[in-house]
Amino acid sequence: MTLDLAAFAKDKGIKYFMISYTDLFSGQRAKLVPAQAIAGMQEDGAGFAGFATWLDMTPAHPDLFAVPDASSVIQLPWKKDVAWVAADCMMEGELVGQAPRNVLKKLVKEAETAGKRVKTGVEAEFFLITADGGKISDEYDTAEKPCYDQQAVMRRYDVISEICDYMLELGWGAYQNDHEDANGQFEMNWEFDDALKTADKHSFFKFMVKSIAEKHGLRATFMPKPFKGLTGNGCHCHISVWDNDGRINVFADREAEFGLSAEGKHFLGGIMKHASSLAAITNPTVNSYKRINAPRTTSGATWSPNTVTWTGNNRTHMVRVPGPGRFELRLPDGAVNPYLLQAVIIAAGLDGLRSKADPGPHHDIDMYAQGHLVKNAPRLPLNLLDALRAYDEDEGLKQAIGSEFSEAYLKLKHQEWNAYCSHFTQWERDSTLDI
Numbered sequence: 001m002t003l004d005l006a007a008f009a010k011d012k013g014i015k016y017f018m019i020s021y022t023d024l025f026s027g028q029r030a031k032l033v034p035a036q037a038i039a040g041m042q043e044d045g046a047g048f049a050g051f052a053t054w055l056d057m058t059p060a061h062p063d064l065f066a067v068p069d070a071s072s073v074i075q076l077p078w079k080k081d082v083a084w085v086a087a088d089c090m091m092e093g094e095l096v097g098q099a100p101r102n103v104l105k106k107l108v109k110e111a112e113t114a115g116k117r118v119k120t121g122v123e124a125e126f127f128l129i130t131a132d133g134g135k136i137s138d139e140y141d142t143a144e145k146p147c148y149d150q151q152a153v154m155r156r157y158d159v160i161s162e163i164c165d166y167m168l169e170l171g172w173g174a175y176q177n178d179h180e181d182a183n184g185q186f187e188m189n190w191e192f193d194d195a196l197k198t199a200d201k202h203s204f205f206k207f208m209v210k211s212i213a214e215k216h217g218l219r220a221t222f223m224p225k226p227f228k229g230l231t232g233n234g235c236h237c238h239i240s241v242w243d244n245d246g247r248i249n250v251f252a253d254r255e256a257e258f259g260l261s262a263e264g265k266h267f268l269g270g271i272m273k274h275a276s277s278l279a280a281i282t283n284p285t286v287n288s289y290k291r292i293n294a295p296r297t298t299s300g301a302t303w304s305p306n307t308v309t310w311t312g313n314n315r316t317h318m319v320r321v322p323g324p325g326r327f328e329l330r331l332p333d334g335a336v337n338p339y340l341l342q343a344v345i346i347a348a349g350l351d352g353l354r355s356k357a358d359p360g361p362h363h364d365i366d367m368y369a370q371g372h373l374v375k376n377a378p379r380l381p382l383n384l385l386d387a388l389r390a391y392d393e394d395e396g397l398k399q400a401i402g403s404e405f406s407e408a409y410l411k412l413k414h415q416e417w418n419a420y421c422s423h424f425t426q427w428e429r430d431s432t433l434d435i
Contacts, residue, residue, distance in 0.1 A: 003070035005042045005085070009035035015081040017073075019046040021066045021089055022100050022203055024409055025054035025416075026284070026337045030084075031066070042068055045090055055089075056098060056408030065090045072200045077166035078212065086200050097404030100339035101199070106402065107346040108196050114353070116250070117242045118346050121192030122202050125233040125334060126209055126222050127184045128156055136184025136227070137218045145299050146183050153179040156186070159216050163209060164188060172201060181299050182230035192238060194246075195342040202338035222334030224283070225290040229298050232291030233334030239345060240326040241267060252325030258312050258362075259324025268310065268319065268327055269359040270352020271345070275308040275318065275331070279381050280391035280413070281344040282332035286420045289383045291333050296368075305330055307371055308378040309363050316367035318380070319359075331380070347400035385417050 008014065017038050020030040031046040045065030050057035057064070066087035073085040089099035096102060111118050128137045141152045153160065160177050167174035173191030180187045188205075192198065206222060213220035225232040240251045241263065251264035260268070271278070283292060294302045303315060310319035310327075321327045332341055351357070363374055381387035388410060391397065398406040 003073065004039075005068065005070050005073065005083075006035065006039045008070070008073060009038060009083070012075050012083070013081060014075065014083045016083075017041070017068070018082060018084045019066050019068050019087050020084055020203075020207075021048075021087045022337060022339055023054040024056070024098065024100065024337070024412055026335065027054050028203065028207060029053050029066075032082075038068075042070065045087065050089075050091070050096075054412060055096075056411055062092055064096065074170060074204055077169050078162075078208075078215070084204060084207070086203065097402050098408040100337050100343070100405075103402055103405050104196060104199055104339045104343040104346075107343050107350070107400075108194075111241075111346055111350060112244060114350065115244055116350075116353070117244055117246050118195045118342075118349070119192050119240050119242055119246075120195050120198045120342060120345070121190075121238040122198060122338075122341070123187055123189060123234070123236040123238075124202060124205060124222065125180050125185060125187045125235065126220050127182070127226055127233065128159060128186065128213055129184060129219050129221055129226070131214075131217060131219050133219055133221070138184060141179075141183045143183070145181075146179060146185075147181040147299065149179045152183075153177070153186070159212060159218065160186060160188065163212050166208060166212075167205075180231070181301075181303055182227070182232075182297070184227075185231065185233070192240070195346060199338045199342045202341075206338070224285065224288045224333035224335050225294065231297045231299055231301075231303055232294065234291070234304060234330065235332040235334050235336050235341070237329045237332055237341060237345065238322075238326050239267075239329060239349070241349070249325045251327075254324055258321040260321055260327065261325075263353060264325070264327070265359055266352045266356050267349040268352065269357025270348040270350065270355070271319065271329060272308060272310065272359045273352060273357050274348040274394060274397045276378055276381055276387070276390040277394035277397050278344055278348060279331065280384075280387040280409075281340050282329075282336050283381075283387065284337065284340075284384075284413070285335045286384050286417070288333050288335055289381065289387075292331070292380055293382055301368055303330075304333075305367070306380050307367060307374065308380060309367060309371075309374060310359055311362050311364055314364060314366075316365075316371075317363065343401055344397075347397060351396060351400055384413070384420075388413055388417065 045067035253261035305318035
């Protein structure tokens with residue numbers, strides 16, 4: 001039974017709803033709607049001009065309507081009279097095929113048809129920086145190896161604990177918070193869930209972290225590589241697949257190597273098969289490739305992959321299997337679209353299941369020190385253009401995610417790459433002014 005948002009507003013004291021959707025470039029778009037008008041919006045949606053956001057549309061397109069999905073509604077813990085609700089994009093009564101949440105919902109249905117329920121958990125890393133974005137916000141956070149720094153995490157206790165309190169209040173099952181491997185960097189973890197629910201939570205989490213940081217006079221960034229020499233922001237994703245009832249983990253087989261069943265290995269095989277193409281989605285910005293192809297950081301390791309390999313409990317590979325019944329994809333970064341991340345994982349994994357894909361041999365070496373010993377393992381793309389080309393050549397993955405989405409995404413991302421290439425940098429002046 002669909003939740004009545006007008007009744008929800010009356011019961012919870014909601015004055016305004018943020019009807020929100022995420023565009024192709026991860027921009028979070030919203031209209032602030034008074035509770036008195038939400039009944040009509042729940043039926044017909046809030047109107048937007050799609051061209052004004054990062055969607056492949058023109059000014060001549062009809063109105064885009066964001067129809068709220070009431071099951072996703074969240075009362076803002078820090079502003080109780082406002083509620084956020086994720087929306088599905090419609091145009092002239094039809095779902096917009098390129099809209100990221102619609103892409104994910106289509107793939108979730110495909111998985112359900114195949115008797116599968118994909119569950120995931122994300123590890124969304126971020127920096128707390130000064131309001132002007134110029135440097136990390138804690139002048140005392142200078143350790144060479146700052147990961148898990150006790151003093152540093154407590155100096156940002158007010159921000160981190162406030163966010164964690166809200167996640168606990170929302171029932172997300174928050175279970176740990178830490179200072180990460182870069183100075184000024186943090187990670188907060190909550191329980192895994194169905195892929196769509198994880199995507200909605202991931203989207204809201206980014207909004208919440210930025211909002212609470214601003215409340216404290218700071219700025220939060222999920223940018224993949226905001227500072228040279230420091231570890232970048234990853235967004236590792238833990239993946240398991242269950243039966244449609246959500247009771248049996250079909251990835252789990254304690255008798256199998258690493259506790260990963262044959263189906264788990266086939267799903268993983270799909271991820272490995274499409275890895276270079278995946279990067280166009282999981283690492284979607286120019287800056288992303290300054291993280292996955294970075295030289296050693298001041299802490300001693302980048303903690304990000306650059307080669308398509310998998311292993312057991314070893315963090316130097318693109319995929320690790322930390323325990324029975326799941327694996328961790330370490331490729332995505334902080335810029336990844338919460339909905340497209342889940343969508344591309346399901347698309348690649350379902351292809352692996354259908355084709356009984358072999359993930360290939362696992363490697364148990366330290367890839368940072370001995371990666372040169374691995375032969376025939378593809379390197380991940382060196383830049384966004386290479387990733388886009390790999391995605392464009394992967395007809396199977398493009399069709400699996402959706403041709404309308406793929407065409408729109410490639411068009412806008414190539415425009416972004418061309419804009420980057422036409423931008424003059426200080427490096428160019430420093431390197432070539434006197435040639």
